[in-house]
Amino acid sequence: MSTQNPVFIPGPTNIPEELRRAVDVPTLDHRSSAFIEVFGPALAGVKRVLKTETGEALIFPSTGTGGWEAAVSNLLSPGDRVLAARHGMFSHRWIDLCRRHGLDMEIVEEKWGEGVPGERFERILSADRTHSIRAVLVCHNETATGVRSDVAAVRKALDAAGHPALLLVDGVSSIASMDFRMDEWGVDVAVTGSQKGFMLPAGLAILGVSRKAIEAMQSARLPRTFFDFRDMLKANATGGFPYTPPVNLIIGLNASIGMLEKEGLCNVFARHYRIAEGVRRAVDAWGLKLCAVEPRLYSQTVSAIRVPPGFDGSAVVAHAAEKYGVAFGTGLGEVAGKVFRIGHLGSMTDVMALSGIATAEMAMVDLGFPVRLGSGVAAAQEHYRTSVNTHGATAKRAA
Numbered sequence: 548m549s550t551q552n553p554v555f556i557p558g559p560t561n562i563p564e565e566l567r568r569a570v571d572v573p574t575l576d577h578r579s580s581a582f583i584e585v586f587g588p589a590l591a592g593v594k595r596v597l598k599t600e601t602g603e604a605l606i607f608p609s610t611g612t613g614g615w616e617a618a619v620s621n622l623l624s625p626g627d628r629v630l631a632a633r634h635g636m637f638s639h640r641w642i643d644l645c646r647r648h649g650l651d652m653e654i655v656e657e658k659w660g661e662g663v664p665g666e667r668f669e670r671i672l673s674a675d676r677t678h679s680i681r682a683v684l685v686c687h688n689e690t691a692t693g694v695r696s697d698v699a700a701v702r703k704a705l706d707a708a709g710h711p712a713l714l715l716v717d718g719v720s721s722i723a724s725m726d727f728r729m730d731e732w733g734v735d736v737a738v739t740g741s742q743k744g745f746m747l748p749a750g751l752a753i754l755g756v757s758r759k760a761i762e763a764m765q766s767a768r769l770p771r772t773f774f775d776f777r778d779m780l781k782a783n784a785t786g787g788f789p790y791t792p793p794v795n796l797i798i799g800l801n802a803s804i805g806m807l808e809k810e811g812l813c814n815v816f817a818r819h820y821r822i823a824e825g826v827r828r829a830v831d832a833w834g835l836k837l838c839a840v841e842p843r844l845y846s847q848t849v850s851a852i853r854v855p856p857g858f859d860g861s862a863v864v865a866h867a868a869e870k871y872g873v874a875f876g877t878g879l880g881e882v883a884g885k886v887f888r889i890g891h892l893g894s895m896t897d898v899m900a901l902s903g904i905a906t907a908e909m910a911m912v913d914l915g916f917p918v919r920l921g922s923g924v925a926a927a928q929e930h931y932r933t934s935v936n937t938h939g940a941t942a943k944r945a946a
């Protein structure tokens with residue numbers, strides 16, 4: 548695999564040179580004031596990216612999966628009922644994690660390619676008169692299928708049902724690349740990891756927790772030690788950590804937030820939309836379909852592309868890696884072999900995306916797919932050429 552080519556996997560994402568340099572630091576004493584000086588701004592910056600003023604930001608040495616475990620183990624008690632939809636590998640894995648914690652799962656099975664069903668959730672929540680459901684899980688961006696679910700609609704469902712359940716959101720492949728509004732959507736826990744929208748190496752679980760979640764934490768009875776929010780909040784109050792923090796990643800997180808805010812979060816989201824739309828034009832030109840069943844569900848960070856019957860999506864990924872040194876995502880779980888995925892989150896430009904589209908196209912033609920060479924690239928070029936390029940505009944302003 549070439550290290551010169553960008554990756555098109557939906558995490559870990561490409562690390563910009565600026566962030567590679569930022570994380571290359573000598574050892575810094577985490578009990579010194581120098582650490583407090585980088586840690587405070589990192590927490591404040593995470594809150595701005597999550598769009599929360601009332602909640603707290605928490606950072607654990609871990610990954611997104613650890614963030615799920617932290618959310619579940621801090622807020623829930625054995626036997627608690629939890630409502631979730633299963634519509635892809637990541638929603639499935641979160642359900643599995645809850646089961647292993649002894650929680651009582653109320654699962655809505657959805658077709659892979661569908662989103663979280665707000666109306667169905669509302670009916671279930673309205674019928675739960677005793678409020679036995681303690682939490683509702685939402686995978687904001689199902690990375691396995693390229694489906695974005697409507698978190699605001701789930702908040703509406705909770706409010707319409709007058710239900711007090713906590714709203715826990717997996718934003719691992721959306722936060723910092725797609726619009727996310729923790730306070731406005733009434734999210735109680737938002738989870739992400741450093742290696743997706745924040746464009747860093749893996750190693751941080753990044754969470755936002757609401758006041759309501761902090762209150763629920765006091766009486767929750769699932770065991771937790773490493774991920775105990777109470778220890779973390781107490782240490783954070785004086786600028787510290789309850790154990791050794793990954794100092795270089797926290798320094799990198801500051802640099803990452805600096806990059807995102809310099810571009811402007813709105814521009815970051817617009818860039819991801821434009822890039823994703825170019826990929827979708829290419830898919831259309833190839834005569835292929837996305838796994839996401841309708842446009843309102845389209846993810847701006849990853850496209851899962853259905854391969855024609857009789858063809859193998861995993862072969863496209865293996866061939867692109869072997870012949871061209873470019874990484875794409877394979878189909879996971881129920882859609883294994885049926886899709887391949889182009890990840891376009893984090894550090895990504897129109898020009899990088901074009902190279903990914905061109906490579907996927909070559910791989911498919913090599914494998915005998917009924918796809919015309921150049922068709923997808925031309926469709927994406929036309930889109931990128933004619934839509935406003937905020938990245939270029941930002942570069943020009945800075946010059």
Ligand SMILES: *Cc1c(COP(=O)(O)O)cnc(C)c1O
Nearest residue numbers: 610611612637688690719720740
């Ligand atoms: C990547 C991802 C995860 C898992 O995160 P890790 O950092 O690999 O533990 C969870 N949910 C979603 C939606 C993801 O994309």
